[in-house]
Amino acid sequence: MYERKLDTTYIIDTPEGIEIELAVAGPVARALAWATDFAIRCVFFIAIVIATQPFVETSSLFDSESAAFIAGFYSIIVFLLEWIYPTLCEAFTGTTPGKKLLKLRVVQDDGTPVTLPSSIIRNFLRAVDFLPLFYATGLVAMANNNAFKRLGDLAAGTLVIHTPRTLKTDTFTHSQALPLPGGLTTDERNAIVRFAERSSRLSTDRQIELANLLSDITGHTGTVGVNILKAWSHWIITGQEQSGQDKSRQHAQSGYPGNDSVQDNPLQGSQDQHVETSPV
Amino acid sequence: MLKQAQFESAHRSQWLKLRATVDALASPNPRKRPDKDNLLLLPELYVIVCNHLSLAKTRGYSPNLINELHTLVLDSHRYMYQHKTSWFRRAVNFVKSGFPALVRQHYKLFWLSSAFFYIPAILTGLFAFHDNDFIYRIHDAGTIHSMEAMYDPSNSLQLRPQGRESSSDFQMFGYYISNNISIDFRVFAGGMLFGIGSIFFLLYNGLFIGSVAGHLTAKGYIETFWGFVAGHSAFELTALVISGMSGLIIGLALIKPGRLSRTDALKKQSQIAVRLVIGAGIMTLFAAFIEAYWSSGIWPPAIKYSVGITLWILTFVYLRFGGIKSNTSNFSQHQDRHES
Numbered sequence: 001m002y003e004r005k006l007d008t009t010y011i012i013d014t015p016e017g018i019e020i021e022l023a024v025a026g027p028v029a030r031a032l033a034w035a036t037d038f039a040i041r042c043v044f045f046i047a048i049v050i051a052t053q054p055f056v057e058t059s060s061l062f063d064s065e066s067a068a069f070i071a072g073f074y075s076i077i078v079f080l081l082e083w084i085y086p087t088l089c090e091a092f093t094g095t096t097p098g099k100k101l102l103k104l105r106v107v108q109d110d111g112t113p114v115t116l117p118s119s120i121i122r123n124f125l126r127a128v129d130f131l132p133l134f135y136a137t138g139l140v141a142m143a144n145n146n147a148f149k150r151l152g153d154l155a156a157g158t159l160v161i162h163t164p165r166t167l168k169t170d171t172f173t174h175s176q177a178l179p180l181p182g183g184l185t186t187d188e189r190n191a192i193v194r195f196a197e198r199s200s201r202l203s204t205d206r207q208i209e210l211a212n213l214l215s216d217i218t219g220h221t222g223t224v225g226v227n228i229l230k231a232w233s234h235w236i237i238t239g240q241e242q243s244g245q246d247k248s249r250q251h252a253q254s255g256y257p258g259n260d261s262v263q264d265n266p267l268q269g270s271q272d273q274h275v276e277t278s279p280v
Numbered sequence: 281m282l283k284q285a286q287f288e289s290a291h292r293s294q295w296l297k298l299r300a301t302v303d304a305l306a307s308p309n310p311r312k313r314p315d316k317d318n319l320l321l322l323p324e325l326y327v328i329v330c331n332h333l334s335l336a337k338t339r340g341y342s343p344n345l346i347n348e349l350h351t352l353v354l355d356s357h358r359y360m361y362q363h364k365t366s367w368f369r370r371a372v373n374f375v376k377s378g379f380p381a382l383v384r385q386h387y388k389l390f391w392l393s394s395a396f397f398y399i400p401a402i403l404t405g406l407f408a409f410h411d412n413d414f415i416y417r418i419h420d421a422g423t424i425h426s427m428e429a430m431y432d433p434s435n436s437l438q439l440r441p442q443g444r445e446s447s448s449d450f451q452m453f454g455y456y457i458s459n460n461i462s463i464d465f466r467v468f469a470g471g472m473l474f475g476i477g478s479i480f481f482l483l484y485n486g487l488f489i490g491s492v493a494g495h496l497t498a499k500g501y502i503e504t505f506w507g508f509v510a511g512h513s514a515f516e517l518t519a520l521v522i523s524g525m526s527g528l529i530i531g532l533a534l535i536k537p538g539r540l541s542r543t544d545a546l547k548k549q550s551q552i553a554v555r556l557v558i559g560a561g562i563m564t565l566f567a568a569f570i571e572a573y574w575s576s577g578i579w580p581p582a583i584k585y586s587v588g589i590t591l592w593i594l595t596f597v598y599l600r601f602g603g604i605k606s607n608t609s610n611f612s613q614h615q616d617r618h619e620s
Contacts, residue, residue, distance in 0.1 A: 020353060124554075
């Protein structure tokens, strides 16, 4: 049931025989991250120019000494911002401030944190990816492989990924478990559970609309159908015929307070309301 | 088959334990990092949770649970398999032995890169020396004029009787860093264009430096020009050649990947090339120090020349023998122990 999707997911096989999926970041997110970093670098440089302004002003045009010192200082800052800032940021934190803002992270293409040499390779090769203008070469390269790698990423063996979501708050609460009818495949059972899990993020109308698609199986439309599906998924997960006290079963482990027992009896969900709100 | 709820309640404590360890590892505060006992639990818990994930997938447990376990495995995987480096020790070893050994290992490319740089430099140098107008084919009049002004003996003595001010030394240091090290990095990146970019930069710099040197020598600005460049030339030119090498390595991986796919060859050779260009960058940094603080000083030409020659010899010795001695001494120690 876990099939390869037609998607930007990048799959890594680990030594434990597990597949890890990474969501590879596309050109738009990366361009925005680059623009953010560029802005940060500009602001940093302007801040330094402003901070050193008193020294520049006190030195007249002919006082070449301090002016020269500051010019040398600026050269070094520009060099550091151009070459060293992205390299060290990525090597030590796995991301740059701009990427962090867009929730991107650089990893090796085996999913491990990016190493210093790889970070150097991918950032120094920007000079080529940028050619002839605005990362045109990089964009062509990204369009020609399955992981949006620009030339620097190809050489360094790195990926830019969306930082994995750490916790989902989908909780599924239902009070009653009903035995499933026979003859459902694993995929179909899974679809039912997925529906119940997602239901907290769906409007009542949408829940009813979706549940009505299965009215042939549930034998009901409207809120009743929704409640039957939820009760079935409760049964799939717990395998129990209702434990009276277990009113709200917490699915994800977060301390999220489940909306306690919305309905006591699935078959009792107000029929009137259904008539009013049903899109059918 | 175990129902999902039973499965969860049976194993959730282990998942929470692994989550706590991984979160502690991710913490930026070193005091919150896990202690040794907790750390030793990581591999075992990781394997267990991997097993749980594949069970959850094959048993068709709910996507939420699979997603939760997947996230946990993903986060732990980062720490289980990260490439651990003690960067300081590696940096010292690299400068001491790794870098010269790497240059020797690819000595053919070193000489090839040298040829791309020195042959046009010497040729244009000779042309510019014999034909006073030749340099105007390469540079515009403004550049030539400022070059001449910079190294004109009467001019420079007049302008800086005590040598340059220390602050303008710093200005030049900043300029040399941003300019010369950036050139090294671009030469490396140029390798990605099938090596052509690197070759272009080598030829271009060869033409530039060679023609200026030939022209100024013909003009008789020998002590000011050669005296100035003598000190830093060894590090700077050798570093340029080595960054050319690094670009050629990348270019060759693309042109001649051998038995690997082009991508794999590129990945493999880039890891070598990057070490060369970092070494070259460090050499150029030293050259910038010398150029800014020594080369500009007023010293008798004889001293400047001998320092220059000494540094060329040192560079040669470093690249030719660096890293060899420590191996042989290890070897002899080993033999001593064997005999005793």
